[in-house]
Amino acid sequence: MSDGTYNFGGDPFTVDMWVRPTSGTQDGIFFDSRDSTSNNAIALRQSLDNLLVLRGNTTLFNINAVFSVDTWVHIAVTRGDPFGNTYSVFVDGVKQDSTLFGVTATAADIHIGSDFNGSNNWEGYIDELRVSTVDRYDGSDFTPETSAYTSSTNSPVLLHFDGTNGSTDFVNSGSVDAVTITGDANLSVTGVSGTGEVGSAVATGGAYVPATGLEATGNVGSVTVTGGTGIIVNVTGLEATGAVGNVTVKISANVFPTGVSGTGEVTPPIVWGRIVPDPDTVWTEIAA
Numbered sequence: 001m002s003d004g005t006y007n008f009g010g011d012p013f014t015v016d017m018w019v020r021p022t023s024g025t026q027d028g029i030f031f032d033s034r035d036s037t038s039n040n041a042i043a044l045r046q047s048l049d050n051l052l053v054l055r056g057n058t059t060l061f062n063i064n065a066v067f068s069v070d071t072w073v074h075i076a077v078t079r080g081d082p083f084g085n086t087y088s089v090f091v092d093g094v095k096q097d098s099t100l101f102g103v104t105a106t107a108a109d110i111h112i113g114s115d116f117n118g119s120n121n122w123e124g125y126i127d128e129l130r131v132s133t134v135d136r137y138d139g140s141d142f143t144p145e146t147s148a149y150t151s152s153t154n155s156p157v158l159l160h161f162d163g164t165n166g167s168t169d170f171v172n173s174g175s176v177d178a179v180t181i182t183g184d185a186n187l188s189v190t191g192v193s194g195t196g197e198v199g200s201a202v203a204t205g206g207a208y209v210p211a212t213g214l215e216a217t218g219n220v221g222s223v224t225v226t227g228g229t230g231i232i233v234n235v236t237g238l239e240a241t242g243a244v245g246n247v248t249v250k251i252s253a254n255v256f257p258t259g260v261s262g263t264g265e266v267t268p269p270i271v272w273g274r275i276v277p278d279p280d281t282v283w284t285e286i287a288a
Contacts, residue, residue, distance in 0.1 A: 007105070007106065009106075014135060020070060020073070021067050022070060026046060029044065029115045029122055031043065033109070033110045039106045074093060088139050094141050129157070151175060152175065
C-alpha cells in the first residue's frame with residue numbers, strides 16, 4: 001500500500017508505530033520510504049525475529065530478538081538529538097543503538113507492508129503509524145503510548161488503521177498545511193479537512209473566488225479573500241468542533257460569508273466593502 005509522498009530530507013524526524021507479525025519465519029519490509037534510486041530514505045524490515053533499519057541500501061541497525069509471532073511491539077526510529085545526523089532505534093521505548101549518518105534523502109512515496117517495488121511482502125498487523133518532523137525522544141528511553149496518537153502540526157503522516165482487516169484505504173489524520181492561491185481566474189479552495197489543526201486558506205485574485213469546505217475537529221485558521229471591483233466572493237462551510245478563526249473579506253462586490261459554525265468558540269466574520277451600489281444607503285453597525 002502506498003500512502004503518498006513524503007520528503008525526509010536532512011531534517012530531524014521520527015517514524016514510530018506498533019507492529020504484530022503473524023509469521024516468525026518471514027523476511028519482509030513493513031515500512032519503506034525509498035524509491036527505485038534507493039534515495040537514502042528509511043525502510044524497516046523483519047528478518048526472522050530481527051529488526052533491520054535501512055537507510056537507502058545501507059543497514060543502519062540490525063537488532064536481534066525483536067519480534068514474536070502475534071505479539072505487539074513498538075518500533076521507533078529517530079534522527080536528531082543529541083547531534084543533527086544521529087539516528088537512533090527504539091524497541092518498546094528502550095534505545096537499542098545509535099549511529100551517525102549524514103546523507104540527505106529526497107522525496108518518495110511511503111509504502112506499508114512491502115518495499116517500493118511491491119515485493120518483500122510482510123505478514124502481520126500495524127497500528128498507529130506516525131511520521132513526525134521532529135525527534136520526539138531526544139535519544140532517551142520513553143514509555144510508548146498505548147492509546148491512539150493525537151494529531152499535531154509536526155505529524156504530517158498519522159494512520160490509525162481503524163478500518164477492517166484487509167483494507168487498503170486509510171485516512172491520513174496528520175496535520176494539513178496552509179493553502180495559498182494567487183491568480184486572476186476562477187479559483188476554488190475546497191475540501192481542506194483534517195482531524196488535527198488546519199492552516200489558513202488565502203485566496204487573492206480578480207475573479208470569482210470561492211473558499212469552501214474548510215473543516216476540522218481541531219482548530220481552524222482564518223480565511224482571507226481579497227479581490228478587485230466587480231467580483232463575487234463566497235466564504236462558506238467554515239466549521240469546527242473546536243475554535244474557529246476569523247473570516248475577513250475586503251472587496252467592492254457581493255459578499256456572502258455563510259455557514260460559520262462550531263461547537264466551540266466562533267469569532268465573528270468581518271466584512272468590508274460596498275454591499276450595495278446605492279451611495280444613499282446608510283448602514284448602522286449592530287453590536288454582536
